[in-house]
Amino acid sequence: MKQEHFRAWEFAAFSAVTLAALCLCVCVGSVNISLKDTLLVLKNAVAGLPQGNATASTILLSVRLPRVLCVALSGASLALCGAAMQGLLKNPLADSSTLGVSSGAALGAVVAIAFGIQLPALPIAGTMGTAIVFAFASMLGILALAYKLDYSLSTNTIILIGVVFSMFVSSAMSVVITFAADKVQQITFWTMGSLQGSSYFNAAVLGVTLLLCGGVILLQSRELNAFAVGEDTANHIGVHVRRTKLLVLIAVSVLIGVCVSIGGTIAFVGLITPHGVRLLVGPNHKRLLPASCFSGMIFLLLADLIARTILKPVELPIGVVTSFIGAVVFVLIFYRARKG
């Protein structure tokens, strides 16, 4: 019988690998800064001492570190959302990107830019708020349609609805752009979105959201396990089906909305990470969800490291790297699963 919870050593192992990935990503970047200088800068920063090497310290502390933090937190959020959606819908291909929820969130952000929806105090809150609302609305719309068409939510239905919804969103985006001709350039730039320019503020927003929404999702591990057996069974053993669903869906929408408004749509993280993790720790959500968080961090950190350094000084969009690795890994997993 498999262990219900994370064993202490497993927790320690995941933490250690994640920490190692974090350190690697802080030490290696587009500009070469020697390990000695890096450690010195970090030591001075922690101790509150003045920095000797101004360029190295600004690059590390103002540019690289906030970006690495944003990447890690986005990776954790996306993977956790993927794992939760897959558990909730009992479908291995369910994810915010395959379902079209990320596209929905992106549409929300574009609408906010096009019509100047903004809070004066916090410029980012306008796009973030509409992204969250649109993510949730898309999720409800997609699921309502899916249940109407096919109550069992088979893989084909999910994929088809996701494709159709993404097309719908991209046409809606074109319509919005047509109506907001003066914002065309801004919107075009936004859809090319980038993790460049990530700030500590972005990282803090992601961190707080992950703590709250991720906490809500993690607390539903038992219920998600029950869903895996079947909704009726879950109901019989005392799971509040409707409430659990709503809670998870809201938490996922908020997380996706925040991630998309900060880093744009990054595909494949939420899809392949939980798959890989399931091979390692098994399907129990009490183990799967936290493991997905760690693995999502590690995966996105390494993908971003490649995006930042492989063609330096030129950068690749991170989505190119995740999709490239993701597609290959996905085929491998699919192949193994079919054979096994």
Add this chain to the structure above:
Amino acid sequence: MKRILALILALSLALTLFAGCKQEDASAQSGAITVTDMAGRTITLNEPATRVVALTASDCEILYAIGAGETLVGRGEFCDYPPQVSEVESVQSGYDTNIEQIIALAPQVLLMSTMAQSEAQVKQLEDAGIRVVVSDAKDIAGVYTAIELIGKLMGKEADAAAVISGMQQTFAEISANPAGDGTQTIYFEVSPLEYGLWTAGSGTFMDEIAVMMGLKNCFADVSGWAEISEEQVIARNPDYIVTVSPMGGADFTPEQEIMGRAGWETITAVQNAAIFNLPDNELSRPANRLADGAKLLYDFITAQK
């Protein structure tokens, strides 16, 4: 996902376009105008064109500069200079180019860049009797070629030559008395940090203009237009920053946005507030106004000293 799709689409379109650019037989007629466009295709007109659709902003600007603005019956949606161009009917350009609309406007000549259209689309247009002319300048020499080409098509060779010699004169004046001594560095920001930094590397007209005024392009080791790392800008520490981004809001300018970026305070250009914004695309379009942009930048840099 979307980005990859866009990339594949762009590549395949580029391939089909190049494949479609076969030479045509030049029928030598008396009084006919024969030109070779910038994709190497030969185009023949019986007489100077009087109805033209131009899809790129730079070609629109060139048409007006050589005094052929009134021949324009349609323009790409991004064309915004000179102001009277907005009275011309707007045509959807780029990947979603509206072929029907162009055919309905019945131009003799369609000016467009490479990359935008597929072979099938070009054929549709040519079957409708429209001469598709590719104008695709990457550097200053290319701009001269484009102006000459368009001048010939419009029967305005003399005006075209005058525009070119005006540009050459401005550039010559700048090179004769360079603003820098080859050691100062300049960084061109094409897209702002929030959307990923894009810059102009070697082989671009921006790089040529930097060299012309005695400055070194920070990213001369990058070729063409590219997204570069923020870390690299800080490490390369430019003396001047030029931004052509259309960003900024009601409460801040693009210069202020750059000055306020975390970590950029170590950059010499930020410390000296040596940041120059060209909001009207003087320096971002391969057209005649490049000379104006170069002059503005030259004046800004000489005033800094």
